Amino acid sequence: MALYDLKTLLSENSYPGRGIVIGKSADGKNAMIAYFIMGRSANSRNRIFERFEGGMRTKAFDESKLEDPSLIIYNPYLACGDMDIITNGDQTNTVYEYVQEHGEDGFAFEKALHLREFEPDAPNYTPRISGMLYYAPGTFRYKLSILKSNNGEPVCQRYFYSYNPIDGLGHFIHTYKCDGNPIPSFYGEPEEVALPNTAEELAELVWNNLNEDNKVSLFVRCVPLDGSEPTEIILNKNK
Numbered sequence: 001m002a003l004y005d006l007k008t009l010l011s012e013n014s015y016p017g018r019g020i021v022i023g024k025s026a027d028g029k030n031a032m033i034a035y036f037i038m039g040r041s042a043n044s045r046n047r048i049f050e051r052f053e054g055g056m057r058t059k060a061f062d063e064s065k066l067e068d069p070s071l072i073i074y075n076p077y078l079a080c081g082d083m084d085i086i087t088n089g090d091q092t093n094t095v096y097e098y099v100q101e102h103g104e105d106g107f108a109f110e111k112a113l114h115l116r117e118f119e120p121d122a123p124n125y126t127p128r129i130s131g132m133l134y135y136a137p138g139t140f141r142y143k144l145s146i147l148k149s150n151n152g153e154p155v156c157q158r159y160f161y162s163y164n165p166i167d168g169l170g171h172f173i174h175t176y177k178c179d180g181n182p183i184p185s186f187y188g189e190p191e192e193v194a195l196p197n198t199a200e201e202l203a204e205l206v207w208n209n210l211n212e213d214n215k216v217s218l219f220v221r222c223v224p225l226d227g228s229e230p231t232e233i234i235l236n237k238n239k
Contacts (some may be wrong), residue, residue, distance in 0.1 A: 006172060006193040010209035013041065015179035016186075018088040021206070022131045022142045023170025025197045029056055031133055031140055031223040032170060032195055034206050035076050035086050038214040040171075043067040048236040050219040054079050055092075056219055062234050062236035071119055071126075077219060084221070087130040088175060089238045093146075095132065109143050110160050117156035118149050123182040125149035127175050133223075140165055140225055148185045170195040199231040200221065206234050 010016070021034040037058070039045035046066065050059045056077040060066040066073075074090040083104070085095050091113060098112035109132045119126040127148035134141050144161045163171060171190040176183045196202055199222035207218050222232040 003144070003169075004172070004191045005204060006170075006195075007209050008171065009191060009193065010206065013178055014211045015176060015182070015183070015214055017126070017175035018129065019172060019174035020086055020129055020131050020144065021143065021170050021172045021193065021195075021202075022086070022133060023193070023195045024140070024165035025195055025222070026168035027085055027197045028167035029224060029226070030122045030197070031135070031142070031225060032163070032202055033084065033086055033131070033133065033221040033223075034202055034218065035088075036206060036210060036218045037076075037088075037216045038210065039216045044072055045214075045216055045227050046214055047072060048141055048238050049076070049219050049234045051232070051234060052202060052229070056234070058217070061236075071121060077221070082135045083136075084087075084133040084223070085131070086133075087128065089128050091128050091130055095130065109145070109222065113145050113147060113158065113160075116147060117158075118147050122154065123152070125152065125154060125185070126183075127185050127188075129173050131173075134226075135223065142171075144171055144190050146173055146186060148187075152182065152185075168195055169193075199233050203235060211214070 018037045047058050048061050055075050057075050075092045078085045078096045095112040099108050127146050130145045132143045146159050170193045173192045174188040199220045203220040218235040222231045
């Protein structure tokens with residue numbers, strides 16, 4: 001598979017929608033997560049990211065202008081023991097609650113997501129994209145998933161990817177292939193991209209290359225594999 005330039009993938013796509021990047025820093029010292037949201041409607045653009053103990057939520061920037069919150073207000077990130085869960089919807093809680101109830105048997109991520117499907121927003125049927133990172137002592141690995149319609153037909157197809165990290169390599173998955181009406185879903189395997197060393201570098205790379213009109217918020221989390229404190233960055237267009 002070709003190694004893509006993340007800058008190019010973002011700067012040449014006006015609307016990838018929501019996106020997840022997970023991988024390992026170039027120096028091999030850190031697990032790296034980036035999650036961004038974009039919006040075309042006033043309701044989607046009226047959001048910020050807000051950290052709370054154990055996770056991160058989306059929140060209306062101007063509560064008086066909030067319309068339908070059902071698909072735009074959720075927890076994109078939750079910490080779950082020695083795991084991190086990052087998704088583009090309330091399936092974050094589905095995975096978290098499944099692990100809390102059933103434990104982690106190596107396939108809890110997949111089992112939990114078999115309880116969900118794409119978003120009910122016909123005709124787009126926006127995919128649900130999800131990631132899970134495992135930080136067991138002495139090891140680091142991660143998974144990605146996309147739940148999507150069957151070429152625009154309302155039949156759910158579920159895809160799962162499991163990775164052993166490689167220094168400097170990340171995997172990027174996003175909800176939409178590009179802008180359109182209806183918006184075409186992402187297709188193919190997650191894109192392999194080169195990653196920098198630090199949270200600051202990753203945040204700058206992503207934020208500065210997202211479409212200026214459509215970008216809304218970005219969350220970056222960099223987890224040192226030596227057990228030291230993570231670095232997190234939140235950038236909100238609405239301030």
